[in-house]
Amino acid sequence: MKQRSTFLFSVMAFGLAFLYVPILSMMFFSFNRSRLATVWGGFSTQWYGKLFSNSQVIDAALLSLRIALLSATLATILGTMAGLALARFRRFRGRALLSGLVTAPLIMPEVITGISSLLLFIMMAEWLGWPGQRGFTTITIAHITFSMTYVTVIVQSRLTAMDLSIEEAAMDLGSRPWQVLRDVTLPIISPAILSGWLLAFTISLDDVVITSFTTGPGYTTLPMLIWSKVKLGVTPDINALATVIVVVVAIGVAISAVILTRADKRRERDIQMAIAANK
Amino acid sequence: MSGSAAGWFNRRGWRDLIIGSPYLWLVLFFLLPFVIVIVMSFAKTATQSPPFAFLPDWPFIRFETYHRLFTSSLYIRAGIISVYNAAVATLLCLLLGYPMALAITRAGKSLQRLLIMLVVLPFWTSFLLRVYAWIGLMGKNSWFNKAITAAYNTFVPAAWELPGIQMMNTNFAVVLVMVYSYLPFMVLPLYANLEKLDGTLNEAAMDLGSRRWEVFRDITLPLSIPGIIAGGLLVFIPAMGELIIPSLVGNAGDPMIGRVIQQEFGQNRDWPMASAVAVALLFMLVVPLMLYNHFEAKAQAGAH
Amino acid sequence: MTAGESAPQQSDFIHIEGVTKSFGSFKAVDNVTLSISKGELFALLGGSGCGKTTLLRMLAGFETPTAGRIFIDGQDMAGVPAYERPVNMMFQSYALFPHMTVAKNVGYGLKHEDMTQVQREDRVREMLNLVQLSHLADRKPHQLSGGQRQRVALARSLAKLPKLLLLDEPLGALDKKLREHTQFEIANIQYKLGITFVVVTHDQEEAMTLASRIAVMDKGVIRQIGSPSDIYEHPNSRFVADFIGSANMVEAEVTKADGAGTEVLSPSLGHPILVASSGYTKGDKVTLAFRPEKVSISRKKPAAAKNVLKGTVQDFGYFGKDSLYRIKLPTGHVLSVNAVNAERAAAEQAVATWEDEVYLTIAPAAAMLFGAET
Numbered sequence A: 001m002k003q004r005s006t007f008l009f010s011v012m013a014f015g016l017a018f019l020y021v022p023i024l025s026m027m028f029f030s031f032n033r034s035r036l037a038t039v040w041g042g043f044s045t046q047w048y049g050k051l052f053s054n055s056q057v058i059d060a061a062l063l064s065l066r067i068a069l070l071s072a073t074l075a076t077i078l079g080t081m082a083g084l085a086l087a088r089f090r091r092f093r094g095r096a097l098l099s100g101l102v103t104a105p106l107i108m109p110e111v112i113t114g115i116s117s118l119l120l121f122i123m124m125a126e127w128l129g130w131p132g133q134r135g136f137t138t139i140t141i142a143h144i145t146f147s148m149t150y151v152t153v154i155v156q157s158r159l160t161a162m163d164l165s166i167e168e169a170a171m172d173l174g175s176r177p178w179q180v181l182r183d184v185t186l187p188i189i190s191p192a193i194l195s196g197w198l199l200a201f202t203i204s205l206d207d208v209v210i211t212s213f214t215t216g217p218g219y220t221t222l223p224m225l226i227w228s229k230v231k232l233g234v235t236p237d238i239n240a241l242a243t244v245i246v247v248v249v250a251i252g253v254a255i256s257a258v259i260l261t262r263a264d265k266r267r268e269r270d271i272q273m274a275i276a277a278n279k
Numbered sequence B: 001m002s003g004s005a006a007g008w009f010n011r012r013g014w015r016d017l018i019i020g021s022p023y024l025w026l027v028l029f030f031l032l033p034f035v036i037v038i039v040m041s042f043a044k045t046a047t048q049s050p051p052f053a054f055l056p057d058w059p060f061i062r063f064e065t066y067h068r069l070f071t072s073s074l075y076i077r078a079g080i081i082s083v084y085n086a087a088v089a090t091l092l093c094l095l096l097g098y099p100m101a102l103a104i105t106r107a108g109k110s111l112q113r114l115l116i117m118l119v120v121l122p123f124w125t126s127f128l129l130r131v132y133a134w135i136g137l138m139g140k141n142s143w144f145n146k147a148i149t150a151a152y153n154t155f156v157p158a159a160w161e162l163p164g165i166q167m168m169n170t171n172f173a174v175v176l177v178m179v180y181s182y183l184p185f186m187v188l189p190l191y192a193n194l195e196k197l198d199g200t201l202n203e204a205a206m207d208l209g210s211r212r213w214e215v216f217r218d219i220t221l222p223l224s225i226p227g228i229i230a231g232g233l234l235v236f237i238p239a240m241g242e243l244i245i246p247s248l249v250g251n252a253g254d255p256m257i258g259r260v261i262q263q264e265f266g267q268n269r270d271w272p273m274a275s276a277v278a279v280a281l282l283f284m285l286v287v288p289l290m291l292y293n294h295f296e297a298k299a300q301a302g303a304h
Numbered sequence C: 001m002t003a004g005e006s007a008p009q010q011s012d013f014i015h016i017e018g019v020t021k022s023f024g025s026f027k028a029v030d031n032v033t034l035s036i037s038k039g040e041l042f043a044l045l046g047g048s049g050c051g052k053t054t055l056l057r058m059l060a061g062f063e064t065p066t067a068g069r070i071f072i073d074g075q076d077m078a079g080v081p082a083y084e085r086p087v088n089m090m091f092q093s094y095a096l097f098p099h100m101t102v103a104k105n106v107g108y109g110l111k112h113e114d115m116t117q118v119q120r121e122d123r124v125r126e127m128l129n130l131v132q133l134s135h136l137a138d139r140k141p142h143q144l145s146g147g148q149r150q151r152v153a154l155a156r157s158l159a160k161l162p163k164l165l166l167l168d169e170p171l172g173a174l175d176k177k178l179r180e181h182t183q184f185e186i187a188n189i190q191y192k193l194g195i196t197f198v199v200v201t202h203d204q205e206e207a208m209t210l211a212s213r214i215a216v217m218d219k220g221v222i223r224q225i226g227s228p229s230d231i232y233e234h235p236n237s238r239f240v241a242d243f244i245g246s247a248n249m250v251e252a253e254v255t256k257a258d259g260a261g262t263e264v265l266s267p268s269l270g271h272p273i274l275v276a277s278s279g280y281t282k283g284d285k286v287t288l289a290f291r292p293e294k295v296s297i298s299r300k301k302p303a304a305a306k307n308v309l310k311g312t313v314q315d316f317g318y319f320g321k322d323s324l325y326r327i328k329l330p331t332g333h334v335l336s337v338n339a340v341n342a343e344r345a346a347a348e349q350a351v352a353t354w355e356d357e358v359y360l361t362i363a364p365a366a367a368m369l370f371g372a373e374t
Helices: A006-029 A046-052 A055-088 A095-107 A110-128 A136-161 A164-172 A177-206 A209-214 A222-231 A236-278 B004-040 B064-071 B073-106 B109-124 B127-138 B143-155 B171-196 B199-207 B212-223 B225-240 B244-249 B257-265 B271-303 C052-060 C102-112 C117-130 C146-158 C176-193 C204-210 C228-233 C238-243
Strands: C012-023 C026-037 C041-045 C067-072 C087-090 C164-168 C196-201 C213-218 C221-226 C248-258 C261-265 C272-275 C285-290 C295-298 C308-318 C322-328 C334-340 C357-362 C368-370
Touching: A006 A236, A006 B073, A006 B109, A006 B127, A006 B143, A006 B171, A046 A236, A055 A095, A055 A136, A055 A177, A055 A222, A055 B004, A095 A136, A095 B004, A095 B271, A110 A136, A110 A209, A110 B004, A110 B257, A110 B271, A136 A177, A136 A209, A136 B004, A164 A177, A177 A222, A177 B004, A209 A222, A222 A236, A222 B127, A222 B244, A236 B109, A236 B127, B004 B271, B064 B073, B064 B271, B073 B109, B073 B171, B073 B225, B073 B257, B073 B271, B109 B171, B127 B143, B127 B171, B127 B244, B171 B225, B171 B244, B199 B212, B199 C087, B212 B225, B225 B271, B244 B257, B257 B271, C012 C052, C012 C196, C026 C052, C026 C067, C026 C196, C026 C221, C041 C052, C041 C204, C052 C067, C052 C087, C052 C164, C052 C196, C087 C146, C102 C117, C102 C146, C117 C146, C146 C164, C146 C176, C176 C204, C196 C204, C204 C228, C213 C228, C213 C238, C221 C228, C221 C238, C238 C248, C238 C285, C238 C368, C248 C272, C295 C334, C308 C334, C322 C357
Parallel strands: C041 C196, C041 C213, C087 C164, C164 C196
Antiparallel strands: C012 C026, C012 C067, C213 C221, C248 C261, C248 C285, C261 C272, C285 C368, C295 C357, C308 C322, C308 C357, C322 C334
């Protein structure tokens, strides 16, 4: 029995307003003619023009994308392996340590991860002479390390929920373990792997703190660029950049929601048709 | 696949590869750095590069950093402010997020999906930009600050009226923006928990004579405690170690731990101190988590 | 909806009058009128989606009728919320509160009663005694077996001594042995407390053994109300005859109707059959129905000349206490026939086996006729 409650409804409305008013306000002022970011001075799209002709912004965005693509892909491979190891191999030496190592980065404050990564790179440079310069490689390594564990959590929970007898059936039909993995397990958990990749990609794209510790001269990612600008105060070109990002994300989320809803509806219809056909 | 490659795979190779690669990676790039931090916290600063050194003689390490950590009011204050800010933000997230999660479960199926999407959407946009959006709202010239100030001035006596409320660079701003940033982390686990609750339990309670609020008090609330704890941890943990929000909207006189670590490491170049504060912060997070795990394991054992 | 039902009387404890419940354009319950007397154990029987649960939920107050009125003990229930009705319900899933002990579950409803703490504790103890669970008072629901949970749910719904107890598929989640035992226990408790019970079930056996009266529902409408034997022996429609138990059914035409009975001819059977019912005239199109156990089967040709059909055994299944035969008639039609295995015999001495020629006799009183379905 669903009950309507005015109290719940008003809190929901307030919560959504709380979540969206700041974003909408920011988007609104991106069309402000005035240099003063929060005082309305008439409509203008000049800040978008400035944004897209600003090579600093474009370069930073491209660097962020390159790091995010590479680190998300490697993090997905490593994270999936760890998920498989924890969910499918009951017994191996150091299992407890591995399961600790994949949960620890999730609760580790970014400052600590950042500082400890930086210390590692400094020590390695001292002892091994590598990395001589911090930059693309060190940022990517740090991003892989903390985003792979998100992939592991997603993949592991999907594997735990999965019906083991499917894999046993494949083995019973003559597949060797690695063939079962390739033909049965990986295809079934592929949606989980994909969402793990998306999460790793987003986290990498969004990270400031760890990047700021592990970067070197000449490597400024987009969040770091925003960070340095925001420290100086509110400016209309950041409003414009924020608007672009919000719109891109909203479109992406909307598209994936539509695809998911369609898939769900199709599955429901298929099930109903199957039931009807059985009658 | 035939030949030696397949044979190798089918023996133990593929298994070792799957376990070994992530293992090696995490030991090298997560565990080892953390060990370095712990070791570093027992060193002393030195005017060299890198700026630290160990004692030349046995026992090589020293505890002076920790001694300072526990006696200096700077660090203790930072710890208290961090716990306070994180706790208040968690509580506010709960007060706002619980009714929201409950409202979502009461909505129709397609509306539920839309509402969840609306709650999660800000999370997928840039974290920095969400903080930035509030900087825009809280400035003294913004429409938001002016509206709040006007509302405030109509309710207080003339003597207390303000030309503009100081929002930026206050602890209030830190808490507000943390609530804003972490609200989805509270709503989602609560929703997952509330959604799973058996609706017939509510009907049974009502059938036995309970009114709506009594049903909530006796049934829904106690059964959603796991969701409250999960959501609380998801907000409290990142809030404790938060660096960006306090440095952008906070007050430099009331630093949170994250900011202290960064300052010790950066401006002061006191790496041992930064490491010691980091270790202390981690302890403050791990202790409640271990307690939680302990009690959950106990409850699980009782359930089976 | 006439059989066995009279106009509402003063003694009617529950009176449901013209109740309809629509969900959008779908009518879950369609203009149902029904009276139940005090102390009765009444069953609502029907397949899934027949509206029986919706009717029960309207009695409990979880659904509001779209039209019609419900009276309980003379009081109009319109606008009375679930928590104020003198009605309690035992849920199909039991709906035990997982975070409360057995005693807390049973005592939950008493919090709202005007009782002292001691009285409450006494009542809980009394209820747990009634369902023989006193020794488990401090357990949590997940520490109980299915049968124990069922009894906790029963005790909890009885604790407030409601005027009316609603039971939604009370035995649905139990295994066969436990069901049989519990059926008698529920009937016993009902007798002891004298509370009116309304049971919803899809299981005809459950309805037959539990209830003193049964309402058969289909598509939101009550098809027949009566005692278990009424409904089984005198179904008022083809639907009820088919739903309760099983029946052989063939299309037939009335060839003769006089004082001696009605004679029908079915192309499926090939022989005229005399039926001891009246009310049909020559030329009527009817359905002839007879239950498998009401047909006698023999290998010798019976002495009686009337109502005898010859056929061959196409298949048979041995169930222990009885066997089910599938008999193929010369017309090609196949009839189901039950024979009790009264004697302890080896398989070769059974009534008949594959390909045997057998004779079937249908007693005129056992055959039923139904007119065209409305």
